[in-house]
Amino acid sequence: MIITKSGGAYMNKKYLTNIMLNHKKYxxxxxxxxxxxxxxxxxxxxxxxxxxxxSDPKLIDLIICKEDEAKSKYLYFLSLAKSHNITVDPSMMLEQLNAAGKW
Structure with missing residues (x-):
């Protein structure tokens, strides 16, 4: 599914995930x-x-906890995928580098 927006086109992430999962036998x-x-x-x-x-310090603390939780969850499932020898789409790896500020 290609979605056109402001004269440009991009691919829907959910659609790409479905393609990735259906393209290879998982x-x-x-x-x-x-x-x-x-x-x-x-x-x-x-x-x-x-x-x-x-801007509220209590909300900032909450968001820090949520970010840490999500990051830990992501790294856990990434290591689980690696231990099962599941190849991960390269765009996911680029997003990880981007999120870590290394891209």
Whole structure:
């Protein structure tokens, strides 16, 4: 599915995830790991973006906890995917580098 916006086009992430999962033969367990990995990455990105919208110190502390939780969850499922020898889409690795400030 290509979605055109302001004269440009981009691919829907959910659609790309479905293509990735359906293109290669994954077991149900491997699919679940990849879906959880994608979900954790989304949670991590949302938490990072939330800092823009809060100024209350208590909310900032909450967002820091949410970001740490999502990052830990992402790294857990990434290591689980590696231990199962599941190849991860390169764009997910680029997003990890970007999120870590290394890209």
């Amino acid at each position: 077991s149900d367990e491997e699919r679940e790991i990849l879906l959880q990995l994608q979900s954790a990455l989304l949670e991590w990105n949302i938490a990072k973006e939330s800092f823009q919208f809060v």
